[in-house]
Amino acid sequence: MSPGAIWPRAAPDGAPTMWRFLGTRIAMGALTIWITTILVTLLIHAVPGDPVQIMYAQSQGTTPEQIEEVRRSLGLDRPIPVQYVMFLERLLQGDLGTTIRGGQPVLDVILQRLPNTLMLACAAMFIAILIGVPIGFLAAYREGSLVDIGLMMIAIAGISMPHFWLGLMLLFFFALELGWLPVSGNGPLNLILPALTLGLSNAAIFARLTRSSMIDVMGQDFVQTAYAKGLPKGLVLRRHVLRAGLLPVVTMMGLQFAFMMGGAIVVENIFSWNGVGRMAVEAIFQRDYPIIQGFILTFSVVVVVVAIAIDALYAVLDPRIRRS
């Protein structure tokens, strides 16, 4: 993901082919996940003090023998490289360990909740694009007008608004005051408010991004050339401006999805939405490190996979990469 490469320069002879482009991205993704596994192993050791003591500090009546037992089962009595190999071995078998509270397999706990988080993030992404892109396009089209200034003022206010606050206010008005939507739960109706919360704050980012990309494209020679051919304005905008101007927006979608996943952690907590974000925050309070490890790993896998998917989409959409 490289937000810097907004306008890839025309490929010189021998530029990366589409497969080399994707290959690089996939390798970077694999590297990211690999480094995550290392960091996750080291995580427990970075905790000041004895992690096992801390983990069990909240449960009453744990005997020193039990603590030793846990230490052994987590492999914390071995050297760190050995621990890492053990961790990798178990990971490859789909074993992320068991939770401290309840003793359930971490993978099950995560897989049970992950769909909820993905649903929330996708719905929010959909809302953000649906609202943000048209607004950005309109503002660019009317650049410098009152419409543009007004829309961009709203956008900057939107970016400045904490989404946890927006969420509380939506909750207050739509669920409590008006009673239109349920306060919490996990039905389809419950998805509306959290998705709206997350979607609206990111719509502002999409609007700004789309606007600057479109303004950039509208000033290009090829748009002037299209007008010089006598093409009607609608056609120029639809075919030339929109297609070229949306490409940089597409490249940013992977990063935006990662933001959504991050935002979901907070939003899930406001609306008691049963996703991995809420699970992670609870786990931090309970010092349930296996869950935290599992969460970090899951999060980075999701973000990496989505980023690669978006890169692939971009490679197909941009002929400069598709045909080189």
Next chain:
Amino acid sequence: MSALLSVRDLSVRLGATPLVEGLAFDLHEGEVLSIVGESGSGKSMTAKALMGLLPPKVRAEGRALFGDVDLLAPGVDPPRGTGIGLIFQEPMTALTPVLSVGLQLTEALSSHKICSRAEAVQRAVTMLDRVGIPNPRARMEQYPHELSGGMRQRVVIAMMMLLGPRILIADEPTTALDVTVQAQILDLLRALVSETRIGLILITHDMGVVAETADTVLVMQSGRSVEYGAAKTVFSTPKAEYTRALLSAVPRIDASRTEAPPEHRGVILSARGITKTFPGRTASQGRGERALDDVSLELYRGETLAIVGESGSGKTTLGRVIARLTDPEQGRVMMDGVDLTASRGRDLRRVRRRVQMVFQDPYASLNPRQTVGQTIAEPLVIGGGLGRAERQADVRTLLEKIGRRAEMARRYPHEFSGGQRQRIAIARALAAGPDIIVADEPTSALDVSVQSRILDLLKALKESEGLTLLFISHDLAVVRQIADRVAVMRAGRILELGPSADVFAAPRHPYTKALMAAAPIPDPTRTRGARPPLPGSYPSGALAEVVPGHFVASDPIDRPSPAARLTV
């Protein structure tokens, strides 16, 4: 014969600021009218006004009768495409990158309902063939990034001609192209004009291009027309002072130089077997196109050696290797027995001061956060050994040498024009007390009138300071004016090297011949014969001395010419 287009009192304003004032001209069938002027003269605004494509807040007034339609009347939409076509300067950005060439060629035919979709494709293929694009059917499927600059400009021309316009406006259509490609595009435009009897308005800053193509000339200066008439008359008996100045400033490739070449005073620097490949540029080119491929040359004390070549020839890389701003993979640069390429650290910082560079872009050449005085004093500070007052005195002297007053030292670069900045950059180079100055296209970003003054300054300083000058340029006429010896480069190889007078009078290498023939000459009375075609392959082996001091790549290691890819 009535005019195709009759313009009277054309004015363009941005708010209250006039950009163009009171312009008047006529354009007839089959006529090439050239609007010529330096940057900021308003020539591009004139084109945009006629097309109704002015930027927001810019307004045009006056009359421009196209048939019985006044293009400038309020509410009138000019017949863009079908009546008047427009070609921009930069072919690399004139085509939409995400749409296929075929779609961009045919979309306007469909949109104007000129013909059916199937016929549009047929017409497009025929037109691509006409503008000299080989294998046109395959091109239709391609995307702009797959075509070279010259090719793209041909596509744009085809795109406009397809709509059957009566007038074509070409705004600096060849400025971004290499000189050999420029010659081909100009030939194509002329041929199209005589075939279809359209009127062509050619906007340019280049007097050579005007002389080669135009029937009529309109000279613009700061938004006004200063001279308008038949090309031959304007060139032979210019009436306006400005035109005279402009013409006399234009360097000519066919000019004769009176100064005798300096006597041989020994080698000051020699480059041996320099090879440099840039990563990532070699994948699809088999053995790879090297920026520099085993290049050797010697620089004589006190001479001006020009390296001339088109884009991608490796001339800039060679200059940078000599100034040791780029490290070669192989080869050595020796200066008075010191190996510059092997120097490191403190040693290097001392010896490299003997070779200083002047760069092409005057706007990026100066640190915007340093005053002119600080910029010029920097090499003195680094050199050490001088007190503050002595340094200030030195800066004053240096400013005088470049013909500027000492007060300039307290100002910031953004207050100065490109030419002034280039002078400051020269003063900074002098401050290091160099023996050699490498000037990389030092005048390419400047207007003609400024260019000639910078060239004069370089010449004068070379004499007074006893410098040796390595002058890198794509412009043969400029090289003719300044160089004692010339090296012609292409695709990382030196193809011909010899005394300037010999090379220009009797070029030996086929590429040199093609390059010379392509250079426009600012003289409309000169009838030029058929240009020698760019050779498909040419000798590019080791240099062999044909006449004492005149070397030509004669080793017949025929390589497939990059020309086939780069131009057409």
Next chain:
Amino acid sequence: MEVTEDARGRPPGVLRRLIRSPSGAIGLVIVAGLVFCAAFADLLAPHNPMRMGTGGRFLPPGGEFLLGTDEFGRDVLSRILYGSRITLMIGAVAVGISLTVGMLIGMIAALQRGFVEALLMRSTDVLFSFTETLIALSFVAVLGPSLQNAVIAVGVAGIPFYARTCYAAALVETSRPYFEASISAGAGPARLVLVHLLPNVLPTMIVVATLGVSTAILAAAGLSFLGLGAQPPTSEWGYMLAGSRDYINRAPWLMTIPGLAIALTVLGFNLLGDGLRTSLDPAARS
């Protein structure tokens, strides 16, 4: 090239250009107001922000308690005023960490090239794709919830972004002719960095840092909102907002006021950053 200059021939004042741009002016006013509140919180606050039950719980805004009281009867206005200190401190420290480390990484990578460059920038890329939220959360998970840890977490989480931005800006400058001219004149690394690189990279980084204060404040408030940052009885705004959730029906002002304070502050820095971007942009100058 138009000549733009004031009497002394220096570039036109950044401050003057800033005030002339609407977003810059508004942003400057908001940020200045915030700094004023933080500096004089002692004098401005009508009550002790920690003292409970001064006049009763859940008093609505108006009267003696201008912005009402909270569930412990503490004066909301005073808590907001003292909270501005915490907010500014969070922004300054977190951005300070990100900016210092990020610029160091970015400039070293741009100057060193080769292996060091590849190592630094590839690891930055990996960390960047982790996203700031995850880095911050992992840090808090390790260090345990506290305001101090949250600020460190947010600061560390920002490093990859600052490093990348600084690297990109530095790369542009090092390839400019003036930089190479200085190398040619025999300049050493210290001179190249201090005279040429830093002054030309700094404007970009000032803009990034100003906008970054917004991000940092939002992120830290988010952590506090989750209970992972500021702990009771701190008058940190995100924490105040988190507490309001349980009384959302009874005392909606407990939600509106801290939220508004955060939004306004973040808006102020965003506008200031936007304004700075245009007034520091050398392209807009010519």
